[in-house]
Amino acid sequence: MAESTSLRRAMAWPGQYRMLVMMWIRSSLAYPASFALTLVSTMLITGTDFVAVVLMFSHIESFGGFSLGEMGLLYGTASMTLGLADLATGSIERIGQRIRTGELDVWLIRPVPAFIQAVADNFALRRLGRPFQAGLVLVIALGHIELDWTVAKGIVLVVSMLTGSIIFGAIFVLGAAFQFISIDSAELANSFTYGGQQLTQYPLSIFGKDIVRAVTFIVPLAFVNYYPVLFVLGKPAPLGLPSWIGLLAPAVAVAMIALASVAWRGGLRRYRSTGS
Amino acid sequence: MSVIQLENVSRAFTVTSRTGLRRTKREVRAVDNLSFTVGRGEVVGYIGPNGAGKSTTIKMLTGILVPSGGSIRVAGVDPSRNRMKLAKRIGVVFGQRTTLWWDLPLKDSFAVLQKMYGVSRARHAENLATFVELLDLGDLLDVPVRQLSLGQRMRGDIAAALLHDPEIVYLDEPTIGLDIISKARLREFLAQVNKDRQTTIILTTHDLDDIEALCSRVMVIDHGHKVYDGTLTGLRSSQSAPRTLVVDLAASLPPITIDGATVTKVDGPRQYLTFPTTTSAAPLVAQIAATYPLQDLTIAEPTIESVIARIYANPAPVTD
């Protein structure tokens, strides 16, 4: 019985999330011009990293065994997954401020999970800029890659966007959960997500074996896009790992969700508010 | 039937203080072995000096804070384990911070709450109409919360806390910063809600008029301990605070000397004498009338402020 009520409660989450998100969108659309402007500027700013990659290829033919088109695929998937994770859960990094000021109290008296309120808080449509930009790069890149497409490869690519976003999102949540322990850990969390995103844009093997081990076994960023892309492109995996390792991405995503949810709950129970 | 039960509840905080370069850790027991029960429909005034542990208690009752020891049941559940389930049944007002959305007009905040709490449209409209009238919110509905004055915002917050028909309402300093008229209106409103809906109310305040106007029961807490629990009248007599005899004589005279009372102040022909609650006033009056040109006389009961001040000054934990 307890199972079914918690299931029923969980079923309400998407609706609650949508309701809060719509509320924030409505209040931000009060200024449509500034919305459009920030959307375009986000696209341009996030696109500059890829411009750097393209410029690099005017001097070289391949980078870590990847052609320009293949780099585009790697970059596009990295940027897309980060963008989607940021769109859906990015607001949670601001939890530190609420913990410090005790404003989290307000979320905790409501019948909606604090998590839903945290990820929907100040939801900003302009964060669509990065996924748009990533989508553009992906379309162009796929046009430049010569590959025997199979249904399996297509599915792996599409599913990896979802699982990659989940892995990034879980890292965001883990970073937020850490802020219940040390309020100053926001920077550390940022270095994992945004720094991690920098890594995922490149063929990870170029960083050396130790980094590859770290992003496989410790912070599983390699499963965000690198291993799935290797599988799709039919390239061998590093460290003598089997080439089907990319197919484990969904399992890694599930494990990350479990880890993040335990950490988040633990964080909430440690919350001490402020004197008032 | 009790809706709130606390048994030996404690909450400690580790506080790190920095003196120069040294950091020392210290444990503050904000709430220490606190037990009480509250029945349905009661209005309890929860008072105590700054730092007594009032807000901490309320945060544990709402499930915001997890107790470090003891057990809490609110409406039959453990608040910190069933926080969201409980949320629909309670309303909370923090005088110090708003639960509304800064950038949204008041009515949009209310609309979001209606959806969050799953209140039917009809019931929402009905409650809203009632609260708009009783709290005079009509002109404020279209104003973003950010632009409301403190008192206006507080009224909005109180309406927000009650829109989902909570069984229990916690108000942590709801009258802070309100003018006299707003305070009176708020008290009236809360009394009305309690009467109409049998809502259990727990209220912390530093304004004892709130307690006098609203609360059938007072709990006094100090250093995390309960030091008094009972009626306001009982609170007065529990502390044998001295009563005052105000005597108007026919002329300015040197201080009156009689047995059983001492002069504390002379103000021209008016003299103030204090005497213990245990002494009867009649023989004192007779004595004065016999020896002095007495014109008028009043007996002042100890003010509730002076009673409370005595408790805060030398708390004697009650056992019950």
Ligand SMILES: Nc1ncnc2c1ncn2[C@@H]1O[C@H](COP(=O)(O)OP(=O)(O)OP(=O)(O)O)[C@@H](O)[C@H]1O
């Ligand atoms: N988050 C916290 N971290 C550390 N100490 C805290 C925290 N919250 C409360 N305290 C301490 O616990 C004690 C009780 O605080 P609390 O806020 O409950 O007091 P209060 O009775 O509400 O006082 P006031 O009348 O000033 O509002 C104080 O000594 C305070 O310093």
Ligand SMILES: [Mg+2]
């Ligand atoms: Mg307080």
